[in-house]
Amino acid sequence: MASATIYHLPSTLSDGRFHRRSTFGSSPFSSSVIHFPVYADFCNSKPKGYSSVRCQSIDGDEKKSNRSLLDNASNLLTQLLSGGSIGSMPTAEGAVSDLFGRPLFFSLYDWFLEHGAVYKLAFGPKAFVVVSDPIVARHILRENAFCYDKGVLADILEPIMGKGLIPADLDTWKQRRRVIAPGFHASYLEAMIKVFTACSERTMSKFNELLEGVEGRDEQKSIELDLEAEFSSLALDIIGLGVFNYDFGSVTKESPVIKAVYGTLYEAEHRSTFFIPYWEIPLARWIVPRQRKFQNDLKIINSCLDELIKNAKDSRQEADVEKLQQRDYLNLKDASLLRFLVDMRGADVDDQQLRDDLMTMLIAGHETTASVLTWACFLLAQNTTKMEKAQAEVDSVLGNRSPTLESLKNLQYIRLIVIEALRLYPQPPLLIRRSLKSDVLPGGYKGNKDGYAIPAGTDLFISVYNLHRSPYFWDSPHEFEPERFLVQRKNEEIEGWAGFDPSRSPGALYPNEIISDFAFLPFGGGPRKCVGDQFALMESTIVLAMLLQNFDVELKGNPGSVELVTGATPFHPKDGLWCRLRKRSHLHQ
Numbered sequence: 243m244a245s246a247t248i249y250h251l252p253s254t255l256s257d258g259r260f261h262r263r264s265t266f267g268s269s270p271f272s273s274s275v276i277h278f279p280v281y282a283d284f285c286n287s288k289p290k291g292y293s294s295v296r297c298q299s300i301d302g303d304e305k306k307s308n309r310s311l312l313d314n315a316s317n318l319l320t321q322l323l324s325g326g327s328i329g330s331m332p333t334a335e336g337a338v339s340d341l342f343g344r345p346l347f348f349s350l351y352d353w354f355l356e357h358g359a360v361y362k363l364a365f366g367p368k369a370f371v372v373v374s375d376p377i378v379a380r381h382i383l384r385e386n387a388f389c390y391d392k393g394v395l396a397d398i399l400e401p402i403m404g405k406g407l408i409p410a411d412l413d414t415w416k417q418r419r420r421v422i423a424p425g426f427h428a429s430y431l432e433a434m435i436k437v438f439t440a441c442s443e444r445t446m447s448k449f450n451e452l453l454e455g456v457e458g459r460d461e462q463k464s465i466e467l468d469l470e471a472e473f474s475s476l477a478l479d480i481i482g483l484g485v486f487n488y489d490f491g492s493v494t495k496e497s498p499v500i501k502a503v504y505g506t507l508y509e510a511e512h513r514s515t516f517f518i519p520y521w522e523i524p525l526a527r528w529i530v531p532r533q534r535k536f537q538n539d540l541k542i543i544n545s546c547l548d549e550l551i552k553n554a555k556d557s558r559q560e561a562d563v564e565k566l567q568q569r570d571y572l573n574l575k576d577a578s579l580l581r582f583l584v585d586m587r588g589a590d591v592d593d594q595q596l597r598d599d600l601m602t603m604l605i606a607g608h609e610t611t612a613s614v615l616t617w618a619c620f621l622l623a624q625n626t627t628k629m630e631k632a633q634a635e636v637d638s639v640l641g642n643r644s645p646t647l648e649s650l651k652n653l654q655y656i657r658l659i660v661i662e663a664l665r666l667y668p669q670p671p672l673l674i675r676r677s678l679k680s681d682v683l684p685g686g687y688k689g690n691k692d693g694y695a696i697p698a699g700t701d702l703f704i705s706v707y708n709l710h711r712s713p714y715f716w717d718s719p720h721e722f723e724p725e726r727f728l729v730q731r732k733n734e735e736i737e738g739w740a741g742f743d744p745s746r747s748p749g750a751l752y753p754n755e756i757i758s759d760f761a762f763l764p765f766g767g768g769p770r771k772c773v774g775d776q777f778a779l780m781e782s783t784i785v786l787a788m789l790l791q792n793f794d795v796e797l798k799g800n801p802g803s804v805e806l807v808t809g810a811t812p813f814h815p816k817d818g819l820w821c822r823l824r825k826r827s828h829l830h831q
């Protein structure tokens with residue numbers, strides 16, 4: 243009989259990694275948990291694409307009759323307080339109760355199909371404008387980018403990231419972006435491939451050791467583990483080494499710093515699913531136990547970062563940007579971004595700013611990447627043909643060798659799987675903005691030809707989830723089809739959208755917002771686009787390739803039982819992604 247061993251990581255009990263969903267219980271958004279529709283449901287739905295999502299909502303009259311007094315009062319208040327100023331737009335009379343039963347983005351999707359690509363969400367005393375159209379997204383993110391700031395998101399993240407790139411005011415952002423973006427140059431990324439490979443090898447060794455501990459013949463052995471937790475540890479180790487040359491070693495051990503990082507991540511996540519700055523209530527940081535713990539976690543991380551900054555400054559070797567980029571990164575002992583930032587001539591900054599920069603990248607680049615890998619495995623494990631195609635590519639490109647930059651270029655199918663996972667599960671599913679001045683949004687596809695006037699101070703959600711699953715811009719939008727990115731797609735009917743054309747970004751290893759004219763926005767677009775996109779994509783490709791090179795992966799349970807939680811932060815399977823791993827048959831002794 244085949245033996246299987248179930249591994250609970252030690253952290254299950256002590257660092258809160260797996261308790262985090264329960265901390266979300268108090269949030270109106272994140273308490274939403276749904277059984278995720280099985281991939282096959284999507285494929286069989288008619289019209290192709292969205293009926294599975296729609297079937298989870300209460301439609302029409304039934305929905306209205308279920309509205310509570312709270313919903314009616316909330317909508318009335320919205321109309322009174324903000325309805326007039328952005329009145330020309332279709333309004334989704336969102337029932338607040340809709341938000342309790344399931345993640346917010348499902349409701350946003352239903353309302354998008356009902357009201358169009360730009361609608362106003364009547365929600366309590368506030369109104370949000372929800373955008374689900376590439377032409378409108380392009381206007382906000384690129385053409386008129388400096389008319390908008392991060393609004394609610396900056397309010398939420400500022401206490402954690404300070405003046406890091408994400409929440410920074412415009413002046414600080416301009417100054418820091420100019421210094422940080424060049425740090426992700428080609429030689430740095432190539433050196434990072436060594437880091438991705440070395441860290442992944444540690445994870446693969448851990449899995450192999452666990453398998454060796456199982457009794458029985460090689461071909462019969464399997465282990466069951468939560469791949470989401472494993473990817474989370476691996477991504478933490480990678481971001482620590484890549485950004486500040488610090489080895490958390492979290493794949494194999496626990497430490498107070500690791501616990502503090504997870505504590506901080508969960509607080510960041512909790513705050514970003516709340517949208518109301520409850521932590522600013524006077525004395526909350528001293529009285530509320532979770533806030534006290536958060537302050538303590540921040541202190542632990544900050545003192546670790548302070549020491550790393552001090553060491554980097556003590557060994558500073560000043561140079562111009564061009565000279566820094568020409569260093570022999572493949573052989574540097576410390577190829578980290580911190581080294582680059584500290585050594586850059588003329589970019590002297592105080593320790594506080596450096597700390598904010600590092601903290602921002604630690605948070606922005608950790609769970610996002612772990613989530614992409616999680617959902618890529620979830621999708622692949624449900625599709626035997628695509629899994630076999632992926633493993634065949636890995637076998638022919640890598641054999642039993644470790645990945646290099648050259649092999650990464652040849653792992654085309656694995657790259658597209660990562661991209662397709664990001665299309666179906668964008669991390670985060672919403673981009674948040676607030677208008678700094680009055681503006682006129684384009685109407686977008688099927689919208690008002692004159693556009694929509696919005697006043698200064700309007701809060702907007704660009705729903706990347708809606709964009710990525712729009713039936714107007716994608717064929718079979720809910721299907722897992724990595725191959726779709728190889729095909730040119732034009733839609734002459736859509737005025738103002740240039741269509742999908744891979745040749746628009748020659749030499750790009752991965753499809754991006756340019757190729758899709760803003761219909762594909764996993765890393766945002768325009769000046770605030772993610773600085774770590776290539777880092778994250780290469781990392782995900784290498785980790786996934788090495789996993790498939792070594793193991794057969796299947797879901798432990800039924801895909802329909804995988805429950806999904808999210809707010810404005812990465813999607814998570816509620817109880818992790820439990821998978822069964824077996825050593826690939828050609829690797830048996």
Ligand code: HEM
Binds near residue numbers: 770
């Ligand atoms: C798959 C992984 C990742 C995803 C999906 C992702 C996604 C995003 C998105 C959507 C934005 C734009 C947010 C907006 O416009 O409001 C962003 C910004 C940012 N990301 Fe990433 N990211 C990932 C990995 C990383 C990594 C690895 C790093 C750093 C090493 C990083 C650092 C940043 C920073 C600093 C910003 C702010 C840029 C600015 O405002 O100038 N991200 N990311």
